[in-house]
Amino acid sequence: MTRLLYPALLxxxxxxxxxxxxxxxxxxxxxxxxxxxSRVTVEIALEVNQNxxxxxxxxxxxxxxxxxxxxxxxxxxxxxxxxxxxxxxVSGSRLAAAGSLxxxxxxxxxxxxxxxxxxxxxxxxxxxxxxxxxGEGWFDEQVSVTYxxxxxxxxxxxxxxxxxxxxxxxxxxxxx
Amino acid sequence: MKKIAVLLIGVFLxxxxxxAPTLTLPRPTSTPSILxxxxxxxxxxxxxxxxxxxxxxxxxxxxxxxQLHAAAPQAAALGQRMFVEFDAEWCPSCKVITxxxxxxxxxxxxxxxxxxxxIRLDVDEWGWGVPEAGFEFEGIPVFxxxxxxxxxxxxxxxxxxxxxxxxxxxxxxxxPWLHQP
Numbered sequence: 534m535t536r537l538l539y540p541a542l543l544x545x546x547x548x549x550x551x552x553x554x555x556x557x558x559x560x561x562x563x564x565x566x567x568x569x570x571s572r573v574t575v576e577i578a579l580e581v582n583q584n585x586x587x588x589x590x591x592x593x594x595x596x597x598x599x600x601x602x603x604x605x606x607x608x609x610x611x612x613x614x615x616x617x618x619x620x621x622x623v624s625g626s627r628l629a630a631a632g633s634l635x636x637x638x639x640x641x642x643x644x645x646x647x648x649x650x651x652x653x654x655x656x657x658x659x660x661x662x663x664x665x666x667x668g669e670g671w672f673d674e675q676v677s678v679t680y681x682x683x684x685x686x687x688x689x690x691x692x693x694x695x696x697x698x699x700x701x702x703x704x705x706x707x708x709x
Numbered sequence: 710m711k712k713i714a715v716l717l718i719g720v721f722l723x724x725x726x727x728x729a730p731t732l733t734l735p736r737p738t739s740t741p742s743i744l745x746x747x748x749x750x751x752x753x754x755x756x757x758x759x760x761x762x763x764x765x766x767x768x769x770x771x772x773x774x775x776q777l778h779a780a781a782p783q784a785a786a787l788g789q790r791m792f793v794e795f796d797a798e799w800c801p802s803c804k805v806i807t808x809x810x811x812x813x814x815x816x817x818x819x820x821x822x823x824x825x826x827x828i829r830l831d832v833d834e835w836g837w838g839v840p841e842a843g844f845e846f847e848g849i850p851v852f853x854x855x856x857x858x859x860x861x862x863x864x865x866x867x868x869x870x871x872x873x874x875x876x877x878x879x880x881x882x883x884x885p886w887l888h889q890p
Contacts, residue, residue: 613798644873649801686802686868686879687848690837 561707562590565699571689572596572682577620579701580660585708587665589628591620591678592658599682599689601657603640603650608679615649616681616691620659623675623696632662651683668703675699759819762789762826763811768835773842777828777859784826784859791826791855792887795846797833803850805874815876821884828855852883 566577574594581587593601606617622628637658640650666672675698681691762784766776777793784791796803809818810827830839838845843861844853851867868874871882 610799614801614804616799643801644875681799683801684848684869685872686805686850686870686874688797688800688802688868689848690832691799 563702565701566697568697570695571680571692572599572684573601573680573689573692575678575680575697577676577678577697577699581707586631587663587707589620589622589661589663589676590658591676592656593618593678593680594656595654595682596684598654598684600643600651600654600684601680601682603652604634604636604659605640605650611649616693617679618652618657618659618681619677619679620661621677621679622661622663623677626674626676627666627672628674628676628701629664630661631664635660665701665704665707667705669705671700671702671706673698674701759813759822760787760789760824761810761819761822762787763829764827765829765831773830773835773839773844774860777842777855779859780826780828781855781857781859785857787826789824789826790887791828791857791859793828793830793844793853793855793861795830795832795835795838795844795849795851797831797849800849802868802874805876806850806879809876809879815880817880818876818883821880822887825887852886 561581563579564576565579566575568575572595576592576594578590578592579587580590595601601618602615604618606615608617608619610616620634622630636652637660638652638655640652642648643651666674675696677694677696679691679693679695682689764780766773766780770776777791781791794803794806796806798804806818809815810822813819832849843863846865846867848867848869851865854862854864856862866883866886870886871878
C-alpha cells in the first residue's frame with residue numbers, strides 16, 4: 534500500500550500542477566478565414582478553451598527566413614519605421630473584446646541600428662478573448678489584421694488594417 | 710486513512726499555487742525612441758561633400774523613364790554612375806541607408822557609394838514597381854543599375870544580400886556591387 538501511495542501522489546500532483554496549462558489549449562477551434570499576402574499566410578480561428586472562453590486567434594505564418602514585428606509597435610511604426618503585427622475587431626462589430634491581445638512568442642530586438650522589436654522567424658499567434666454575439670446561428674463579421682514581413686534586410690509590402698470577412702457562431706450555438 | 714487524506718489535501722493546495730504562465734506578457738509603458746532621426750524625403754538633395762549625388766524623384770514630375778533620361782546628362786557631367794533605389798519610410802533597412810548617406814552617419818557607407826548618382830524612389834509614391842520603365846521587384850530596399858542613357862541594365866541587388874542592417878554590412882556588399890565594371 535505504501536509503495537503505491539507515493540507514485541500515486543506524484544501523479545496527482547503533476548496532474549494538478551499542469552491543470553492551468555489546459556486553459557491555454559483550445560478545446561474546440563473553428564477556422565474562420567485564411568489568406569496569403571506579402572509573404573505571410575494568415576489563419577484566423579475561433580477557439581473555445583477549457584473554461585468556455587471564446588478566443589479569436591490569428592496565426593501569422595511567414596515564409597522561410599521572414600520575420601514579423603512586435604504587436605507592441607505603434608500603429609505607424611517607431612518614428613514611421615516598421616509596422617506592428619495586430620489582430621483587431623472592426624468598428625460596429627458584434628464581437629466584443631473580453632481581454633487584451635496576447636502573443637504566442639516574445640519579441641526580441643532586431644540587429645542593426647534600427648533595433649526594432651521583432652518576433653523570431655516562424656509562426657506567431659495573437660489571441661484576443663472575445664464575447665460572441667448573442668443568439669443561435671452564425672453571423673457575418675469582420676476582423677482586421679496588420680503586419681509587415683522582412684527577411685534579413687529586405688521587406689515586403691506592409692499589410693495595414695486589412696479587413697477580413699469571417700462567419701462566427703452565436704453564443705448559444707457554442708454554449709447551448 | 711486520515712493521514713492519506715490530509716496528505717492529499719496538502720498536495721492539491723501545493724499544486725494550486727504552481728500556476729502555469731499565462732500568455733499575457735507585460736507591455737512596455739512607453740515606446741522606445743530607437744531611431745534618432747526622421748527620414749527626410751526631399752525631392753532633390755544637393756551633392757554631399759563626398760562624390761555622391763542623391764536625388765528623389767516624384768511621379769508628379771512626369772514619367773519615370775523621362776525623368777531618368779533627363780538625369781543621365783547630369784550624372785555624366787559629374788562623372789558619376791547612375792543607380793535607382795526603391796525605398797519607403799516604413800522600411801527599417803531603408804532608414805539605415807538614409808541615415809548613413811543623407812545624414813552622413815557612416816563613413817563606410819559614404820565611401821561605398823562614392824562616385825554614385827543615386828535616384829531614390831518611394832514605393833508609397835511610385836507603387837510596388839514601375840514595369841513600364843523596367844523596374845519590377847518584390848522587396849525593398851532594391852537597387853537597379855542604369856546605363857549611360859538612364860535605362861535599367863537588368864542588374865539589381867536587394868537588401869537580402871547583406872544580412873543584418875549594419876552600416877558595415879551594407880558597405881561591404883554595396884561597395885563592390887556599385888563599382889563593378
